[in-house]
Amino acid sequence: MSGFTLVVGNGNWPSEKLIETLIEKSNFIIALDGAADRFTQWDIVVGDMDSVKNPELYNRDKNYDNSDLAKALNKYDVDAVVGVEGGRLDHRLAAFTTLFETKSDAILYFEKWRACRVGIEGLEIELEKNTKCAIFAFGKVAKVTLSGTKYELSGEDIHTGSRGLGNLSMESTISVSHNGGDLLFIWEADGL
Numbered sequence: 001m002s003g004f005t006l007v008v009g010n011g012n013w014p015s016e017k018l019i020e021t022l023i024e025k026s027n028f029i030i031a032l033d034g035a036a037d038r039f040t041q042w043d044i045v046v047g048d049m050d051s052v053k054n055p056e057l058y059n060r061d062k063n064y065d066n067s068d069l070a071k072a073l074n075k076y077d078v079d080a081v082v083g084v085e086g087g088r089l090d091h092r093l094a095a096f097t098t099l100f101e102t103k104s105d106a107i108l109y110f111e112k113w114r115a116c117r118v119g120i121e122g123l124e125i126e127l128e129k130n131t132k133c134a135i136f137a138f139g140k141v142a143k144v145t146l147s148g149t150k151y152e153l154s155g156e157d158i159h160t161g162s163r164g165l166g167n168l169s170m171e172s173t174i175s176v177s178h179n180g181g182d183l184l185f186i187w188e189a190d191g192l
Contacts, residue, residue, distance in 0.1 A: 003027025007072050007106070008042065009083030010034040010051060011091065014111045018190075022080055022109070030076060032068040035083055046072045067094050073102035082109045100138060100182040115186040122177035123185055127169040133187040135164035141181030148174040 006026040010033060013019050023029060023041050031039070033047030036058070047068035049055035061071050072078060084095035095108055099117040108115040116123070118135070127133065135146060137158045146153040146164075148171035158164060169187075176185055 005076055005078045007032060007078050007081040008035045009069065011083045012086030013083050014109050019082060022082060030072050032072060067098060069095060070098045070102055073098060073104040073106060078104060078106040080109055081106050084108060085110045096184055112188060112190060113186060114189045115184055118176045118178065118183040118185050120180065125174050126172055127174055127187055129169055131169040131188055133167050133169055133174065135176060136184045138182035141178050141183045143179040145177045
């Protein structure tokens with residue numbers, strides 16, 4: 001599938017302006033389960049249909065080993081995800097870990113923040129100078145290199161914890177790489 005693919009969850013949505021911009025930009029929109037009841041511009045509904053009205057109208061995915069988000073990320077090449085903020089804490093945490101589980105390159109959109117997985121191929125991202133950013137290791141991440149930030153790393157192993165918290169972009173391009181493990185990059189943002 002070509003073009004921009006958006007997943008919309010049933011949690012808190014970012015600002016109305018941002019959600020409208022993402023929907024307008026999208027070529028394909030996936031509603032996760034109950035989110036289908038909140039807007040009409042979706043192309044397909046994915047999930048186990050436990051929170052949508054009239055579940056008999058949709059194809060129920062009976063794989064209860066995966067979250068609705070994991071089902072969508074496994075099936076589609078997704079660019080952006082909204083609606084995974086708020087609500088149950090287990091669902092919010094699962095949004096991050098699902099990026100690793102599915103090896104997705106999607107960006108999670110939160111109110112004033114974004115998050116994405118840093119794959120083994122690394123990440124280069126353009127940010128305005130002095131943008132708040134951070135990296136988080138889920139387990140051990142080998143030989144992490146981070147440049148273009150106030151606190152840089154050069155081939156260091158990091159582990160689950162607060163190391164990587166509270167950084168700032170010092171250049172317009174931030175580069176992150178590693179040799180293995182699950183690494184998350186987050187940054188402050190209002191727009192796309």
